Amino acid sequence: MDVRPVACYYLMSLKTYESEGYKKMADRISSVARSKNMAAVRAKNTTPEIYVRKALFKAGCRYRLHYKTLPGSPDIVLPKFRLVVFVNGCFWHGHKCLRGLNRPASNKAFWNQKLDSNIIRDQRNRKELRRSGWKVRTIWTCSLEQGCRNLLNELAALSAALSD
Numbered sequence: 001m002d003v004r005p006v007a008c009y010y011l012m013s014l015k016t017y018e019s020e021g022y023k024k025m026a027d028r029i030s031s032v033a034r035s036k037n038m039a040a041v042r043a044k045n046t047t048p049e050i051y052v053r054k055a056l057f058k059a060g061c062r063y064r065l066h067y068k069t070l071p072g073s074p075d076i077v078l079p080k081f082r083l084v085v086f087v088n089g090c091f092w093h094g095h096k097c098l099r100g101l102n103r104p105a106s107n108k109a110f111w112n113q114k115l116d117s118n119i120i121r122d123q124r125n126r127k128e129l130r131r132s133g134w135k136v137r138t139i140w141t142c143s144l145e146q147g148c149r150n151l152l153n154e155l156a157a158l159s160a161a162l163s164d
């Protein structure tokens with residue numbers, strides 16, 4: 001596998017996307033019935049996810065998407081390396097960063113219950129995946145560029161080990 005440094009074209013627009021998306025989401029949630037809105041927490045084909053996919057593609061990695069049969073339906077699956085990648089939004093998946101730790105001030109009980117159960121579900125999925133031999137990596141939207149770089153470095157190392 002040929003791994004080249006990845007140019008990060010999308011980062012500026014992504015940052016805007018994330019903060020605006022978050023604001024819009026918060027607005028909408030306050031006006032719409034919450035339970036309905038909460039049904040689809042793991043959004044598919046989001047911009048951060050596409051960013052990671054493009055980086056992998058550019059580096060010559062081939063992957064599968066959203067393996068429904070795997071726990072948590074990982075965003076990106078690299079069967080050759082038995083490795084899955086989750087591209088997680090910091091707010092919804094409770095990253096220990098500013099966005100993830102900053103929960104809404106109103107409806108505290110609702111949000112704590114919701115976000116805590118997301119975190120627990122993520123942990124359970126990761127555990128199940130590991131138990132069946134998958135390497136599980138998470139890329140957070142607050143550090144997308146770094147996360148991609150780490151992933152590509154790891155894949156390059158795994159690839160070198162495979163061809164030894």
Ligand SMILES: [Zn+2]
Pocket residue numbers: 090095096097098099100140141142143
């Ligand atoms: Zn984060």
